[in-house]
Amino acid sequence: MSDGSIIETDAANRPAPGTTVVGVRNVCVDVAGRSVLRDITFDVPAGQFVGLVGPNGAGKTTLLKTILGLIEPKFGHIELFGSSGPRRGREAHSVGYVPQRHAIDRNFPATVRDVVMMGRLCCLGPIGRPRRADWKQVDDMLDTVGIADLRARNIGQLSGGEQRRAMLAQALCASTRLLVLDEPTIGLDLPAEHDFYSLLRQLQADLGLTIVAVSHDLVALAGEADALICINGHMHIHGNPDDVVHSHAIREAYSCEFNFLAGELALHEGGGDHDH
Amino acid sequence: MLEFAFMQRALLAAILVGAVCGTLGFFIILRRLAFIGVGISHSAIGGVAIGLLLGIDPLITAGIFAIAVALGIAVVRKRADLSEDAVIGVFFSGSMALGIVLFSMNHGYQQDLFGYLFGNVLALSTTELWLLAGAGLVVVATIVLALREMLFIAFDEEVARAYGRPVDLLNSLLLVLVAVTVIIGVRLVGVLLIEALLVVPAATAALWTNNFRSQIVLSAGLGSACGVAGLAGAYWLDIAAGGSIVLAAVILFFSSVLIRGRG
Numbered sequence: 001m002s003d004g005s006i007i008e009t010d011a012a013n014r015p016a017p018g019t020t021v022v023g024v025r026n027v028c029v030d031v032a033g034r035s036v037l038r039d040i041t042f043d044v045p046a047g048q049f050v051g052l053v054g055p056n057g058a059g060k061t062t063l064l065k066t067i068l069g070l071i072e073p074k075f076g077h078i079e080l081f082g083s084s085g086p087r088r089g090r091e092a093h094s095v096g097y098v099p100q101r102h103a104i105d106r107n108f109p110a111t112v113r114d115v116v117m118m119g120r121l122c123c124l125g126p127i128g129r130p131r132r133a134d135w136k137q138v139d140d141m142l143d144t145v146g147i148a149d150l151r152a153r154n155i156g157q158l159s160g161g162e163q164r165r166a167m168l169a170q171a172l173c174a175s176t177r178l179l180v181l182d183e184p185t186i187g188l189d190l191p192a193e194h195d196f197y198s199l200l201r202q203l204q205a206d207l208g209l210t211i212v213a214v215s216h217d218l219v220a221l222a223g224e225a226d227a228l229i230c231i232n233g234h235m236h237i238h239g240n241p242d243d244v245v246h247s248h249a250i251r252e253a254y255s256c257e258f259n260f261l262a263g264e265l266a267l268h269e270g271g272g273d274h275d276h
Numbered sequence: 277m278l279e280f281a282f283m284q285r286a287l288l289a290a291i292l293v294g295a296v297c298g299t300l301g302f303f304i305i306l307r308r309l310a311f312i313g314v315g316i317s318h319s320a321i322g323g324v325a326i327g328l329l330l331g332i333d334p335l336i337t338a339g340i341f342a343i344a345v346a347l348g349i350a351v352v353r354k355r356a357d358l359s360e361d362a363v364i365g366v367f368f369s370g371s372m373a374l375g376i377v378l379f380s381m382n383h384g385y386q387q388d389l390f391g392y393l394f395g396n397v398l399a400l401s402t403t404e405l406w407l408l409a410g411a412g413l414v415v416v417a418t419i420v421l422a423l424r425e426m427l428f429i430a431f432d433e434e435v436a437r438a439y440g441r442p443v444d445l446l447n448s449l450l451l452v453l454v455a456v457t458v459i460i461g462v463r464l465v466g467v468l469l470i471e472a473l474l475v476v477p478a479a480t481a482a483l484w485t486n487n488f489r490s491q492i493v494l495s496a497g498l499g500s501a502c503g504v505a506g507l508a509g510a511y512w513l514d515i516a517a518g519g520s521i522v523l524a525a526v527i528l529f530f531s532s533v534l535i536r537g538r539g
Contacts, residue, residue, distance in 0.1 A: 068438045097438045109306070109488040110427060118428040122439060128424050154486055155431075170435075 021046050021178050021210040022067060023079035029062055030074050036062045038234045040076070044227075049204050049211040051225035051241070053218045055254050058232040060214040061100065064182050067212065068097055080178065096171030100182040100214075104163055106156035112147065112166050113138055115155045119170035141169040145199060161192040165199070172203070179203070181213040185220065197224040218245065218254075277511045285405050286397045290503030290521065293464045294473065296412040298499030299419055300457050301478030302492045303450060306430045312349060312451065313474045315364040317458040319345040319371030320467050324392045325378035334392060338467075339459040345371055346451035354444070395466035395518030397507070404463065411460050415453050419492075422446060427488060464503070465518035473499060476525040483529075483536045502528060 022044035029037040036059040044050050054060050065071045067078055077084045080095065096119070116138045117130055124130060130138075142148045145165040150158060155166060164184060171179060184200075185193040201224065203209055215221045221241075222228060228244040230236040230253050237249035244250055277283045304313050323341025327334030345367050352363045379389055391399070400408075419426070428436045429443055437443045454474070461470040481495035506521025513520070 070434065070438055095438070097435055099432065099435055107482070107486055108431065109482070109486050109491050110431065111487070114424075114427070114488070115431060118424065118431060118436075119439070121424055121428060121441060124424075127421060130424075174439075 019046050019082070020044065020079070021081060022212060023082075024063075024067070024076075025079065026076035027063070027066060027073045027078065028075040029059070029066055029071060031062060031071075036233065037066070037073075037231070040231060040235055042229055042235065042238050044210060044212060046210055047204070047208055048226045049200070049213070049224065051221035051228045052212060052214045052231070053216075053221060053228055054231045054236070056216065058253070060231065061182055063231065064180055064212070064214050068095065068180060094175055094177045096168075096174075096176040096179045098164070098167045098171050098179070098181040098184055100186065101163070101167070103160075104156050104158075108154070108156045110155055111152055112142065112155055112158065113151045115166055116142060116169045116173055119173040123174055137173055138169070141173040142166075144172075144203070145169045160187045161196065164188070164196060168199070168203075172207070172209075176207075176209070178210045178212070181211070183215055184213055185215065185217065193220060200224070218250075277508070282398050282400070283507075283511065285400050285402065286507055286517065287504065289397055289400050289405055289408060289464055290507045291500045292409055292412050293461045294477070294499030294501070294503035294521075295496040296415050296457055296460055296499075297470070297473035298477040298481070298496035299416050299492055300453055301474045301476075301499070302481070302488070302495050303419070303426055303430070304454070304474050305478040305482055306427075306488075307450070309450070309454070310471070310475050311361060311364055313454055313458075313471045315349065315368035316342055316346050316451065316454050317467055317470045317474075318368050320455075320458055320462065321375035321392070322371035322378070323375075324389070324462075324467070325375040328388055329378050329382065334388070335459055335462065338392075338462065339456065341371070342455035342458050343452055346455040347448060350444075350448045350451050391466075392462060393466050393468050394516060395462065395464050395469065397464045397517050400463050408460050408463070411456055415457055415460070418449070418453060422449065423488075426450065465521055469518050469522045472522040472525060473502075476522070476529050477502060480525070480529045480532045483532045498525070498528065 020043045024040050024042050027037055027040045028035070040063060052060050052063065062071060066073055067080075069078070113135070117134065120130065120134050120137060121128065124134065139148065139151065142151050145168050147158075147162055147165045147169070150162060150166075155163065158166060179200075181200075185196050188196060197220070200211060200213070204211055213221065213225070218228075222245045223241070225241055227239065228241045229238045230244060230250050232253040236253040237244050237247050239247075278287065304310060320338040320342045323338035324334040326332075326341065327337030330337070349364055349367055352358075352367075353360055356363060425436075425441060425446055428441060429446055433443055457474065458467070458470050461473055464470075465473060477498040478491070478495040480498055481491045485491050485494060502525040503521050506524040507517055509515070509524060510517040510520040
């Protein structure tokens, strides 16, 4: 791990503590004519790690994509860093995105360095050729996420956990202030999941990042996040993880009882369809 | 064979077209656009027929028509709730049908039609060679300038979009480059076989190396080498140059599969 001096996201670039980084205002989203999100409203303050949870089909990924500007809300709007207009070029990359990913084509013809450099395209000149400083930024970020030794390997040859770290480096190697992750630990074993969350917490502290992470794993996220938001088509509860996991609202959202001491949940009724 | 001026021009055209097709072919393979390539190249027949009927240089009308089809595929693909294959199939068959109907209105064009379908590189003029070189340079320069952006879109289109990259513009640009390259290659191998030069050298290169830089260079080199080998074979065996060039590329591909097969 390297020190924070190499990171562009320096103190001057950080939003002041307490200011709202993500403002979701009465957002309603339809997908293929079906209402997926209804009247979602919440704020994410600067520097906070927020976990977005809910059962399958709750609309977690849809909400994440709406925050990223990939889906237009039917009603309501999203404010990022106090502005609701479209973000362009370098400004667009103030938000880093680590998508849910099943597998990268093992023959994709690019090295880890090349893939991470994709995250810096907004910072390159009109000819699009990386300069020495850009490569240094990429190498430093690979060092920060702990896969500097894999930089020359092809991206498809890395393990799932290593690929997740490469995507994290890609998401962070521009002037990133908000990090959005969709199921970042899916497919990872428990130690790898713990390591990944530890890395996120360290990046949050070192870079002053605001983090919004979606996970189906309520138990794991409750142990890591500063706040939890539970949705199931509409808002169920938003608060500190301890209050949320012991609330009636979360049992209602999941239609089940949780036994956190045993790390188990008992289904009362209903399952859920595919996530959106 | 190089004592003839027409053979010198043909050889230069084969090297140029092979290199341009090989360079663009890298993205055709990476983005799995082979069927779009077939659709755009075959649709050029409609443009050739319009040119012959109106007395305009068929390569100009074919170029305009192929670019229109490429952009049409891009627009309909984005707007219609249909599979990409279906949209391409509609454009592809519709353009070919238009070409066949127009050709049938004047039987005197059938000899010309044969040249556009299967290529007629030995009839290439010096002016055409210069135009071909200019257009080829534009295609290669565009790819070099947009290389990392296009690679990003191939890696993850959604993330590229989230980061504000001009994804729709670059996707349309790629299809326009295919249309321009088809027109560049019509004289060498014809509308029906140009797709082979877009796909086969790039697929062969992907068997030998897994880095985008070396794949592009190798693909361009193999495209040129197949052009030269095919043209030489056509000269010595007195066979059709277009078919000979494509066969050279296909033989090289299967040889590579035997040696390098990924299993």
